[in-house]
Amino acid sequence: MLQKVRSGLTAAGTTARVLGKSGVIRPHSPAGLVRGGLALRSWGLGPAGGFTAAARLDPHRTAVVDELGSLTYDELHRRSNALARAFADHGVGSGDGVAIMCRNHRGFIDASIATAKLGADSLYLNTAFARPQLLEVVERERPKLIVLDQEFAGLLEGAEVDVRVLAWTDGPTEGPTIESLVASRSDADVPPASRHGRIVILTSGTTGTPKGAPRSEAGLEAAVSLLSRMPLRYGWRTHIAAPLFHTWGFAHFALSMLLGSTMVLRRRFDPESCLAVATDERCDSIAVIPVMLQRILALPAETLDRYDLSRVKVVASSGSALPGDLALTWMDRFGDNLYNIYGSTEVAYASIATPEDLRAAPDAAGKPPYATVVKILDEAGVEVPHGDSGRIFVGNGLLFPGYTGGGGKELIGGLMSTGDVGRFDADGRLHVEGRDDEMIVSGGENVFPKEVEDCLARHDAVLEVAAVGVDDADFGKRLRAYVAVARPVTEAELKEHVKDNLARFKVPREIVFLDELPRNATGKVLKRDLSTE
Template sequence: MNLADRLHTAARRLGGRAVLTLDGAELTYGALEELSARLARLLLARGVGAGDRVAMMLPNVPEFGVVYYGVLRIGAVVVPLDPLLKRREIAAYLGDCGARLLIAWHAFAETAEAGAAGTGADVFFVVPEEFRRLLRGVGAEPEIASMADGDTAVIHYTSGTTGRPKGIELTHANLGGNAAAVARMHALGVDDVVLAALPLYHTFGQTCSLNATVHAGARLTLLRRFEAGRALEVIRRDGVTVFQGVPTMFIALLDHPGASDMSMLRVCVSGGAALPLDVLRAYETRLGVEITEGYGLSETSPVAAANRGGHHRRAGSIGWPIRGVEMRVVSEDGRDVPCGTIGEIVVRGPNVMKGYWNDPAGTAEAIRNGWFHTGDLGRTDEDGFFYLVGRRRDVIIRGGYTVYPREVEEVLYEHPAVRQAAVLGVPHPELGEEIEAVVALRAPVTCEDLRDFVKERVAAYKYPRHITFLDELPMSPTGKILKRALARPSAVRAGRSA
């Protein structure tokens, strides 16, 4: 099974129906199938073949679907990258996966080219009209590469740029099965219009928006970037019936003065972080729509559990496992803990990743006895609903985006004035968590200068908005910085902050 087969099947059945729309631009199923087949031929002519890694840095535009399914069609591996990445981040990811080619949106050409320099990856830029003209001059590749269920389709990166980036290998079966499960769970059909508010380079948007839409024969209407007023306009203009987002999106919509009755939304799904209960209730009472919460990680393709609608939903819960997936809450020794007791959530099923790219030790640590250990802490209730309590790791979830503290810490340590650094998440009413850096200095530097230093080197959502200076960071006897001692509000710390 090749994930591109899903598009081929839908195109034969729904060739003239729209699949991807962006304002006035539209791609039908037939056009998406043909253009992706032409791109496949172009890739083959450039020497790209089955198993080769092709990175793509594209925003939410119709060309994303063309490139995505075109790469999969020849059996190559898609490596989706955030278009906001900086040079050093791009270089790290391309170098780690050994990408043959980087296909980037024209607006990011300078950064993409600088990042690819020295990695061995060629660079191809997508300029909409030129891209279409180029593909019109290429014949369509008629064959779709035959792939085994366990063949890698996509490598998603979730780690930083220093040390060794961690690439999550998701197979054709992982992604195809998860997309089918999402489509089935939400009863997606040809009359549904799904809002692509989530970035398609992320597993949430890729599986739940793009692949599930194609599987169901629905239509995906794209937002280049989320802005509440614009989202409301598109929802009403295009008759959106399905909205999937992270809590910050739901909060922004709720706070927008133009928000009113949204009962036309048949399905509303929140993921990526816990949704405040007050927000969930406000959607029901003020906007006439029910939000269901789900749970997953990139390593689980991503959906592992979800609430269902109506009486199959419990506020504050992440629901229960989707069909074919098992979840448990276990102690440190791997034994099931009693109902209501907090432990680590572990997952087993066809959605669990193949492993970490070129990292057998990391894979063996994460997948033990067939169970993927999420590092997330949770509990269950007497009815089998799961609840997410916290994260064992120090991962920060800022507005649905994952930020790894070590990546930011390594950049801070590059500044000559920094002697010690720790990065942690602090509560934020809208974003869930905000990023704070706690720093001990060896030479004077201002918060603004240090913040700008980091901002120039990482994606915009990763740099610390708050910086606290201490004379010394608390240390363990073995010399490790004790983040537990720092995880309290900055206002009570003895230090200078901004």
């Protein structure tokens, strides 16, 4: 009993310290605090309660800046009230699903908050999915209503959904739009729903049909975990370049409820435009996926020199590993502001690499944040000695409960598998060596593609690289590497580079040159497409 009390006091102290440092604990009017507290009690800690509380605490703070202009937290609150009434009029109620297929703009946010206020579930559709994938997901999840950008209307033809609402329009329209629905309903407060809505984020689908990973409210502990190793501050202006439908983009949408952030959004990513937006909008932080950093650094030096990112204190990257020496290249150019977050759709987050971690070990995934447990287990589920490789298992407050279509991830002792293999180094940093299903045995030796990919990525001619296992008559399996290059280089030169840095059996059997690697909207290389070539 005494131990539980001590643990509770320690947790409360850590929470207060982290939230105080981030500026969340700050002076507010007593009336604002009461109104915000009542909102959270009535609506919960998800988008419905979080954004309602933010509107009551700081109504005139700018919440969103997109290509249409800006909205305050109060305007977001009122718009979502009106939109929730409209959705309800179209048959959406507590426990129903609303599919959202939007790029990064206010429509995504309007729809998310309105859906939450009805106690309905938000299903986020990947804007890069092909039509068969989308139709399969919609058939499985059966949303009551779809909110989509006009450009995606053709992809969802044939989907059995009664109501479609356009979020972003590029020309003449038929049927309801978010703006027409908002304008036609009262923006007065709506009554709290009988349940708290869930959010459903889809897996990337790189290895098969996308699966739905549902979550209820994240809670305060998850935010404290991220903030314990990533110094975001209250009131910052954050350019969310990562797709909002992706776990990492959505995380910053969710953090904005707590941090009172101004979310700076653009519908499409362009490397130079990203720098321009961060500069022109006076952003304090940027949320990206690693391929965005690669594309920015591939710009000509004279282009990079035109932009001053000295105001940017945090560049938060997640979604895939940082290849080669990308971290060092970024920080040498823009300063020590890069934070790399390792996790997955299912476990959310596992570790965070700070600039200090990345300077010491550029390929490191960092250390577990507050209230997060990471263990390396062998095939029998036993923890391996420190420094040995094994399967990565994670425990935190955001583990998903299982896929919407059934099934889930392996659980051992309350810890969930990420599907990756890794190890801890002598300084306690996690290193992810690759997917457990990507390892090949070549001539009796275990080979992970990621080690070879990182080696090739360090060659100054290589822009991007991916490696896959292929059958080999002599070794059983060998690697085939695919590269996109910045200047002429021969296959023999690249093989020699690997041979000079890694064991001979890790040299790819062949290297294929491509203009660019196939990727999905979240920047992950589609290795399944490569392995069929």
